[in-house]
Amino acid sequence: MASFEDWNRIVDDDDEELQDTSLYEGKRDVIMFCIDCSPSMLELYEDPRYEDVQTCKLFRALEAAMQIQKRKVLVGPNDSVGIMLFNTTKRNESGTAGADLKKGTYVYQPIATVNAPKVMELMQLLDEAREKPEKLAETFPPMTDRRVAVGDVFTSCNWAIRDGAPKTATKRIFFITDEDNPHPGAASSRLITSARTTLIDLVQAGVTVEPFFISTEEKPFDPSIFYSSVLLATNLTDSDEPGEDGQILPESISIGQIEELLAQMRFHEVPKRALFSVPFTLAPDFTIGVKGYGLITEQKKGAYRYFADLGDRMDVVNSRTAYVDEEREAEVEKTQILYGMDLGAPSAEAEEHVGDQAKDADAGTRSVPLGSRVFYTQDEVRSFRTLGLEPGIKLLGFKSRRALAFEDNIKHSVFIYPDEMTYSGSKRTFTALLKTMIKKKKIAIVLALTRRNSSPIFCAVLPQEEKVDESGWREPPGFHLIPLPFADDIRAAPLERGFRASDDLKEAARKFMDKLVVKNGSYPPDSYPNPSLAYHNAQLEASAFREEFDPEAFEDLTEPKYDLMHKRAGQLIKAWKQKLREDETANIVAAPVAGTKRKADVSVDEAEIRSKWEAGALNKLRVDQLKDFLKSKGEPVSGKKADLVERVSQWLQNHP
Known part of the structure; x- marks a missing residue:
């Protein structure tokens, strides 16, 4: 079983996944x-x-x-x-x-x-x-x-x-x-x-x-x-002094x-680990520190490990990547590697200039002879990707909250929170900005570069006010950093007008839906683990603790409680289905779009083929029908019709 560190291991040294050192130190x-x-x-x-x-x-x-x-x-x-x-x-x-x-x-x-x-x-x-x-x-x-x-x-x-x-x-x-x-x-x-x-x-x-x-x-x-007088408060307030109201x-x-x-x-x-810790520039010479936290993370199975048999013990094999020069058959340092586009076999003249370009890699602008390839150093490739920017978030301006459309959210947002350790006064400034944006119903537009080896993107900053409901669930105050799509990230979807349900049908559906709501009105994902991952971990746990694994004892917490659902809303669902049958719009079939053709359905179900076989009339079926049946059963479909009939007859005889 792979360790927890492997789940967060950065494969490429160039991809500095996170700027926060706690990722490396707090594994x-x-x-x-x-x-x-x-x-x-x-x-x-x-x-x-x-x-x-x-x-x-x-x-x-x-x-x-x-x-x-x-x-x-x-x-x-x-x-x-x-x-x-x-x-x-x-x-x-x-x-x-x-x-x-x-x-x-x-x-x-x-x-x-x-x-x-x-x-x-x-x-x-x-x-x-x-x-x-x-x-x-x-x-x-x-x-x-x-x-x-x-x-x-x-x-x-x-x-x-x-x-x-x-x-x-x-x-x-x-x-x-x-x-x-x-x-x-x-x-x-x-x-x-x-x-x-x-x-x-x-x-x-x-x-x-x-x-x-x-x-x-x-x-x-x-x-x-x-x-309440001992534990430290974590809510955002205008004052950092302990013991104040609120x-x-x-x-x-x-x-x-x-x-x-x-x-x-x-x-x-x-533990909650920050995805990044970067400066947030609000104006020239006016910067605060913020940390970003991911709200959604997929938990996966650990990768397998290689072990070396040393006779008396088994040691984990640590793998590393090495770059070898084929001509010299020697390992090359990564700093000496140049990057270029592979556009076909290079000319002999172009290859002669590769060594000269490597020598002049740090000399600024290089002249490239006609017909030769263009090569770039590692730092140059990084500058192309980052446009020469350092990690950080820069405020560009504000817009009305109505300007942010639902379809603008195409990626998972990141929740940002003030970081008082990098810039003193970040919490106070962050709080003032949050309250003002909430009061004026505004969002911010920023230019964000959260990783040193990624590309800068434009993001919308959506404020979130602190909320506490009766069940005790608390939404912390802060900002959601929402990556905005570029023009080619959005595709126009075909719009088809459908029939709208009547008010009576909606009301009947609302009655049974109200009976099937999640407890406390919220969905806690940690309470419903991935059943495939949980089953995998249960097997490993039994092996680690020398226990017998019983597959029947495994409980899938994501499986709906059908008995309880039928008990609560069974009669309401039946009443809704009855209203659905009586609704006029439910019995209307939309006409197919003009000019479209559908392929004729030539498939025959198993019951019909079995009845033909019992009556000795398999020969009356067409070849395409026999082939479709054999293909659905995983049988070969080669041969003449007589071969297909014999193969179908044999399958039906073996599967009564």
């Missing part, structure tokens, strides 16, 4: 699962999945961590994962990883590269806990007299990540708890300040905290009590039932 992902181990997390309740089985929130949290690790063994074998528990009296032994951490924290799995034996050890613990529900409470005794300060938890996470994570990796903490008020009392204000200061230290060290808060009907989770929790926050924990983690399993 490895580090996740530290920081799980609360308080008595409320260990409280037993009936498992809704199995009968007569008890479980607890800690069990479900560890199970979700195990599932994430199992997936990373396949799609991210170079990633690192660790598990740390807090609010427990269990301590790491002296000399082991985690022994010097804050009291009340315990490192169950030190941060290390994901491997199958470590995951199988966690699976064994969960199997024992499933048979004996008290196993987790015995293994990780909870603290009953007090709780560990959240600031100390963040400090322990910082130390654990510092000691075990690669410096250039993307580092994240999955913080899981069900307690919305960990420090009640007079010391709450001081502990909030301490926790926030420690969190800022984590962020400055390149660590992102993604909280997963567990809420129940008996104990709803209220983040405004403690965590500050909200990070967009990565998840508050839900314990049963939804794994699904929530799947949304955040893959």
Whole structure:
């Protein structure tokens, strides 16, 4: 199975796919699962999945961590994962990883590269806990007299990540708890300040905290009590000062039932990496920094790898591309290669000038003798493609929002967000521009070059206002960078006028469509994985963990729930079909366009041919009909009519 790095590997050195260095430095992902181990997390309740089985929130949290690790063994074998528990009296032994951490924290799995034996050890613990529900409470005794300060938890996470994570990796903490008020009392204000200061230290060290808060009907989770004052806000505001009105929790926050924990983690399993980080020039000498994020990415199967048998072990073969001069039979450096058009066999005189052109490659303009080829250096070819521009986005002007047509969106857009690290004040300027464009209902036209080896394109910048609905789904504020088509990118489609359904027919259709809407009115793609890819990964997972793969147990989440659909809207669909039969426009057949001819249908179905065969009248069929039948069955169609009749008769006899 190919590693996660291979999915993003840049084959050609010339194609500098992204300008953001995080693509190269952040290929490895580090996740530290920081799980609360308080008595409320260990409280037993009936498992809704199995009968007569008890479980607890800690069990479900560890199970979700195990599932994430199992997936990373396949799609991210170079990633690192660790598990740390807090609010427990269990301590790491002296000399082991985690022994010097804050009291009340315990490192169950030190941060290390994901491997199958470590995951199988966690699976064994969960199997024992499933048979004996008290196993987790015995293994990780909870603290009953007090709780560990959240600031100390963040400090322990910082130390654990510092000691075990690669410096250039993307580092994240999955913080899981069900307690919305960990420090009640007079010391709450001081502990909030301490926790926030420690969190800022984590962020400055390149660590992102993604909280997963567990809420129940008996104990709803209220983040405004403690965590809204601790977690850093990510919404765009005019002021960057913390604690101002309008500050909200990070967009990565998840508050839900314990049963939804794994699904929530799947949304955040893959780290968000910028496609590019370029300057956004608003005016001469007025530039801000922006990052671009892709909204749609196709996940594919990993490419196979070559292995070399060294006798005692199998090593991965690392391939590389080498350019060899056929005459000298020696490897040539890429900088010495020239590029030109291959327009046929060159003349002998033209070949003599190739060496002279290579010598004068850096001398500016070169004269090319008549009849010889034109060659260009690597830098010249790049300048042709980029028109001599450096990566960046340049504002050209503004237009009314109505000027952007639906058919102008021919490629996936890119979502851009301010980058405060490259240009100070980018967030404030970006916010002011966004609010003004939304207020005046304008779009911007820009010239964008996001990759050093790509061609500049004109784009429309569509502002998006922040939206929060009742279901909690949040659309972040920012701009959509929409590539605009050139004239030859659009083809005129033939327009054919069709019959319009009546209002009664539309109303009948709307009734059953309203019954079949997606939950919460939105489609979360992470909840419905590609069934082909999921089936492939399930087989690899069974092989990696030495389990027997059961194809019947595989569940295709994209398969519609037909029984539920018929139960909800079956009668409404029948009523709509009845109205459709009674509608006049549904029974009108449009006349074919004058001057067009259709080839006569000479095909005969299998039932008719079988009836002819049973009656002994296959000879009455035409040759083209016999050939069509044999071709549909994958049989040869050569020979005379008697041969075809005998072949059809033989096939029908073998397939009763």
